[in-house]
Amino acid sequence: MIDSNHFNGGDVTPDTKLMQAAIDIAKTEKTPFGAVLAMGDQIFVTAANQTKALNDPTAHAELLAIRKLAEHLQKTDLSGFTLYTTCEPCPMCMSAAIWAGVDTVVYGCSISTISKFMEQIQIDCEFVNRNAFRKVETIGNFMKNECLKLLKRYA
């Protein structure tokens, strides 16, 4: 994981506008969880957590964004895309990002931070990444203060 506080470059420089879009969709849906899938600086889809609205315990923001984009593109390979998410992906969502083959996951608050507000599965996304058949670049703690405000307000 590259901590954005110690970010030294690499293939992807996280984009504040794209994380802001994830924050905005979360706010619109009054949830701490928002996600964006982008290629370069172009947003393809946004999604917010819809578990209660859809009575679907799997309707996490990241999973919905991946499903929407795959449906839109009519393919399962989302390589070339970066997933921005206000909170570190849970093991389900990180696995989905790996199955989809996204290049990079950029997240705001870590699972340990989210855990102060609600129950979480204590498996960080790097653990899933390390044990996967392909590696996704991860950048954590990006705009974490802005994302923390969502947890304080909506969790």
Ligand SMILES: [Zn+2]
């Ligand atoms: Zn999830």
